[in-house]
Amino acid sequence: MAIDSKTSAKALEILAAGYQVSHSKSPAFYDTYERKGDCKHQTHYCPGCGHGVAHKLIAEALADLGLQDKTIFVSPVGCSVFAYYYFDVGNVQLAHGRAPAGATGIKRTCPEAIVISYQGDGDLAAIGTAEIIHAANRGEKITVFFVNNAVYGMTGGQMAPTTMLGQKTTTSPWGRRASNEGFPLHMAELIATLEAPVYVERVALSDNKNIMKARKAVRRALEVQRDGIGFSFVEILSPCPTIWAKDPVQARKWVAEKMIPEYPLAVFKDKAHEAIENRAIPQRSVQDVLEIRAKDDVPLTELPKHSHHAEDLRIKVAGFGGQGVLLLGQLLTEMGMREGLEVSWLPSYGPEMRSGSANCHVCLSQRRIGTPLVTRPDVLIAMNEPSLRKFAAQVAPGGLILYNQEHLPQDLHLPHARVLCIPASEIADKLGSSKAANMVLLGALLEATHCLLPATAEGVLTTKIKKADMLTWNCAALRAGREFMDNLTPDGTITRAH
Numbered sequence: 262m263a264i265d266s267k268t269s270a271k272a273l274e275i276l277a278a279g280y281q282v283s284h285s286k287s288p289a290f291y292d293t294y295e296r297k298g299d300c301k302h303q304t305h306y307c308p309g310c311g312h313g314v315a316h317k318l319i320a321e322a323l324a325d326l327g328l329q330d331k332t333i334f335v336s337p338v339g340c341s342v343f344a345y346y347y348f349d350v351g352n353v354q355l356a357h358g359r360a361p362a363g364a365t366g367i368k369r370t371c372p373e374a375i376v377i378s379y380q381g382d383g384d385l386a387a388i389g390t391a392e393i394i395h396a397a398n399r400g401e402k403i404t405v406f407f408v409n410n411a412v413y414g415m416t417g418g419q420m421a422p423t424t425m426l427g428q429k430t431t432t433s434p435w436g437r438r439a440s441n442e443g444f445p446l447h448m449a450e451l452i453a454t455l456e457a458p459v460y461v462e463r464v465a466l467s468d469n470k471n472i473m474k475a476r477k478a479v480r481r482a483l484e485v486q487r488d489g490i491g492f493s494f495v496e497i498l499s500p501c502p503t504i505w506a507k508d509p510v511q512a513r514k515w516v517a518e519k520m521i522p523e524y525p526l527a528v529f530k531d532k533a534h535e536a537i538e539n540r541a542i543p544q545r546s547v548q549d550v551l552e553i554r555a556k557d558d559v560p561l562t563e564l565p566k567h568s569h570h571a572e573d574l575r576i577k578v579a580g581f582g583g584q585g586v587l588l589l590g591q592l593l594t595e596m597g598m599r600e601g602l603e604v605s606w607l608p609s610y611g612p613e614m615r616s617g618s619a620n621c622h623v624c625l626s627q628r629r630i631g632t633p634l635v636t637r638p639d640v641l642i643a644m645n646e647p648s649l650r651k652f653a654a655q656v657a658p659g660g661l662i663l664y665n666q667e668h669l670p671q672d673l674h675l676p677h678a679r680v681l682c683i684p685a686s687e688i689a690d691k692l693g694s695s696k697a698a699n700m701v702l703l704g705a706l707l708e709a710t711h712c713l714l715p716a717t718a719e720g721v722l723t724t725k726i727k728k729a730d731m732l733t734w735n736c737a738a739l740r741a742g743r744e745f746m747d748n749l750t751p752d753g754t755i756t757r758a759h
């Protein structure tokens with residue numbers, strides 16, 4: 262290698278000063294990579310692969326910026342699927358294309374974390390187009406590193422959305438044609454057209470100079486997230502020597518000569534300063550939200566001094582479409598919000614509007630909710646027999662089942678839970694509308710668990726139901742459900758007939 266006189270003089274100067282030049286791995290990498298049998302110092306990437314370089318730049322930035330301990334790295338499906346074997350940070354690996362959706366959830370539940378979505382071009386620009394566009398458009402405060410090598414590496418070199426016109430791949434053996442496969446997608450430009458993203462840059466791993474620029478971009482993107490400013494996106498043009506059938510040196514050259522002309526390197530957006538000054542959206546407290554609602558003329562129950570019986574209550578409501586299953590879940594979450602709880606509501610129903618099965622998952626919690634899925638309910642409200650049969654076994658030991666019938670089916674034994682049989686449809690029918698059976702069960706739930714205040718329920722009903730006669734039925738049904746519970750003995754039998 263030729264060393265010019267300036268470089269060698271600098272080297273001599275360093276040696277004379279007693280410095281020791283050494284190479285070490287970033288502390289943001291594990292010391293050994295467990296997956297790799299005898300080669301625990303190596304990654305699984307091919308020699309000359311850009312993923313290795315991109316990983317190094319990210320790991321060094323995390324360590325230098327002091328972010329390693331708060332980072333959660335979301336790996337994709339693609340050659341970088343095993344990134345979690347290398348980065349000594351929190352790791353999650355998600356289904357193909359879903360990394361930005363997962364990263365959104367993680368960032369929203371752990372806003373103090375640094376959340377990275379790392380994706381290839383197949384993952385981000387093909388199967389995951391919707392996820393990335395919407396995460397960017399919502400301005401999620403995450404960082405996305407998009408490794409564009411113009412092919413599907415992991416699966417053997419199929420055409421990617423970023424494959425260039427004329428480029429041959431296993432699925433475009435005569436070269437990509439605009440007339441048949443469309444034009445290459447320019448993701449950085451596309452993302453930069455959206456209003457919300459704060460920082461968007463394209464860099465290339467083509468030579469040392471560009472790698473140094475990539476290093477800077479990686480840091481900038483992470484700083485944008487560290488400072489809580491907004492969505493940052495770095496597209497990294499990256500060599501894939503194996504699929505391109507080139508050696509590592511030729512592959513880097515190909516990035517410079519073929520990819521950069523198609524994908525120009527640029528900072529497409531850097532609104533960080535503007536964002537800080539003009540666009541910072543203040544976080545709203547529960548009290549703020551209540552005040553806003555008050556201005557909107559929504560009648561409020563006062564924030565009650567109510568001690569909720571449990572920190573977390575997970576409820577599943579299930580029945581036929583048309584029984585008010587989803588509405589009951591919505592009412593519970595609205596009530597929870599009014600009482601200052603964290604809430605979530607997740608509906609699940611078939612394509613039929615009526616008579617198909619429907620259920621919803623409801624979480625009421627004094628803490629932030631990690632997942633809206635209720636797989637082990639504390640309470641099951643089963644509005645019909647198929648729902649009881651389907652979900653009763655899921656109820657947590659010692660949990661509660663409210664069943665919309667006078668008796669359990671004879672063959673069903675549910676010793677693990679407390680079962681209350683309430684002929685809610687019948688009670689509601691006598692009050693004027695069997696449609697209010699869900700309110701009877703709501704009343705029974707409030708009485709049985711004291712999870713929320715009956716006054717809150719009436720407040721929510723008054724806001725939601727505009728027709729006077731319907732409001733009367735529903736409030737009457739709510740009270741009937743509570744009264745029914747008052748007349749139950751501890752073993753669940755009725756002391757007074759209705």
Ligand SMILES: Cc1ncc(C[n+]2csc(CCOP(=O)(O)OP(=O)(O)O)c2C)c(N)n1
Pocket residue numbers: 338339340341357380381382383384385388408410412413414415416421
């Ligand atoms: C749902 C689903 N569809 C398809 C696949 C097959 N698959 C695995 S990786 C991949 C594309 C990988 O290409 P890219 O995202 O560009 O990453 P690279 O391997 O080039 O780094 C595909 C299509 C899959 N695993 N899951």
Ligand code: SF4
Pocket residue numbers: 305306307309310311312340410414415500501502503504
């Ligand atoms: S196939 Fe390409 S992207 Fe995958 S590890 Fe090898 S060089 Fe890297």
